[in-house]
Amino acid sequence: MSNKLILAGIGVVILLLLPIGQGNYVTYLLCSWLIFSIAAMGLNLTLGYAGQVSLAQAAFMGIGAYTSALLTIAGLHWLVAAPIAMILCFGIGLVLGYPALRVQNHFLAFVTMAFNILVYLIIRNEAWLTGGTLGLDGIERPAFFGIETDSQRAFYYFTAIVFIVVAFAFAAMIRSPWGRAFKALRENPIRANSVGVDIRRMTLLAFAIGSSLGGLAGALMASLVQYLDPNSFVLMHSMQILLMVVAGGSGFFLGPILGAALVIVMPEYLRFTEGYYLMIYSGLVVVLMIFYPSGLIGLGQKLTNRFKPQRARADLKEGAKL
Amino acid sequence: MTDFVQIVLSGLATGSVYALAAIGFTLLWQASQTINFAQGEFVMMPAFMALAGIHFLGLPVIVAMLLALAASLLIMGLGFKKLVVEPILPHGTLPLVTATIALGLFMKESVKELYSAEAQPFPSLLPHDAINVFGASISIIDIGNLTIALLVVVALQYFLNGTRTGRSMQATAQNPNVALILGVNVKKMILYTFLINAALATIASFLVSPIYLPKFSNGEYLGMVAFIAAIVGGFNQVRGALVGGLLIGVVDNLAATYVSTQYRTAVPLILLLVIIMVRPQGLLGKAEGRSV
Secondary structure, rough: OOHHHHHHHHHHHHHHOOOOOOHHHHHHHHHHHHHHHHHHHHHHHHHHOOOOOOOOOHHHHHHHHHHHHHHHHHHOHHHHHHHHHHHHHHHHHHHHHHHHOOOOOOHHHHHHHHHHHHHEEEHOOHHHOOOOOEEEEOOOEEEEEOEEOHHHHHHHHHHHHHHHHHHHHHHHHOHHHHHHHHHHHHHHHHHHHOOOOHHHHHHHHHHHHHHHHHHHHHHHHHHHOOOOOHHOHHHHHHHHHHHHHHHHHOOOOOOOHHHHHHHHHHHHHHHHHHHHHHHHHHHHHHHHHHHOOOHHHHHHHHHHHHHOOOOHHHHHHHHOOO | HHHHHHHHHHHHHHHHHHHHHHHHHHHHHHHHHOOOOOHHHHHHHHHHHHHHHHHHHHHHHHHHHHHHHHHHHHHHHHHHHHHHHHHHHHHHHHHHHHHHHHHHHHHHHHHHHOOOOOOOOOOOOOOOOOOOOOEEEEEEEHHHHHHHHHHHHHHHHHHHOOHHHHHHHHHHHEEEEEEHOOOOOOHHHHHHHHHHHHHHHHHHHHHHOOOOOOOHHHHHHHHHHHHHHHHOOOOOOOOHHHHHHHHHHHHHHHHHHHHHHHOOOHHHHHHHHHHHOOOOOOOOOOOOOOOO
């Protein structure tokens, strides 16, 4: 247990040291990575822990972003606007998930798909509220106790602090009885039900919390980019976030963070491929799913297991493989 | 009134094509637990394969279409099953869902990069004229689509219910283990399901392309409509997918005329949300108990 705390501490230190010596663009990319990590962590809760496919994470980011932006433009501080955005997304998640999760099928996937398209249409069409296709401009970056976050580096530290808080809260939740209930949902829902875990309520809760994290990520994104456009929240982006979680490793704590890094960083390295980038990326994901369905973390675990000493006695090898 | 009739009939025609895609999707789900998020792209691809045959190989239209059908059966039927579904399905439905989403994305981007990002004209086997029926003007293509699609569905129903292979396929879908015990070649039956889905998608592609000009991004809408049709109609039956498709076609066409263009695509989506809230088993489906 304290091993993990030490690792976490090292992680925090690395995070804080990352932007030193980097230019504005790289710092911006790092902020983007942390923001998408938060959204992906939320989706990981729904997908990796509760086992439900949600294709609406980008829509929740959009709702969070526009809510936070409109409230900050109206004068509220980000620290008030963002929680409001989160609560709104939580509520919408509850309302959306309640009927879809009544049926034990992958209906949530289609409902969230439809929801994402609907949200995009509303954002695009209701220009009196959101600026429509012309976008929402003039979003100021928040200031804390007099410290402005207008510089890219200052904003990075703000984002990093939010990310660290979310990561610790998420880790704490996973270790709590709630977290165990979520894991039980994924492993064996029928048995979980038989020991008293209310499947529907827990799944709904996981989906709602995951959605509110999407809203938080959106609120951060609004302040990062300082301009909102409906095309940033289309179904394609929900699919990208899904791919982030699965490619990184769904159900693992670090999976979404790794996946987000992959998705944010890869376009930069693959810039020379120009238009072919998405082809290569989606092709890689298909191949990854065929060979390593548990994502990169699963791949990493397989590799480290080869080097770990075998704990099973020779005559128990067959059983140990199960 | 004639306007309304025209719109409904035209909607039925487009809807019958959506129904083909929805039926394929339902069959796949029933027979092999595969939720194919790339179904829209499966309907988009064959048109481009035929276009490639016409423009790059200089083939006559019918030959190109037949070749595209063969290619589609090979790649999106056999290839899809053996290379994508079979390795991934034992690991659960989530990796498979992700893989089909990525596959759809891959197909869409390949067409965009390797062929063109613009909408292409597609040759139609039927003339682009309209005939006059009791004052309503109905296009020949619409009548052709409706007829062909209904014929295909009738043939499919006959195959599934009237032939031994078809009934074996149904048995595989209902209870693969018992089917295996009874001597049904379950693997082959599942392969047939994939082939039928590829064939249905190809037919749908050729029927819809003269109207909805082929474009790399068509898959998103076609796929969404196929899913909605399958769910609204009722997941456990092929008839449900047919009814769902026709309904969505009509609703979509009515929406295009009577609802603002901005929210036109929202109407089928709202229909989906309403059906899931009110009657999740779909219009024709039976409420499923959960098996333990």
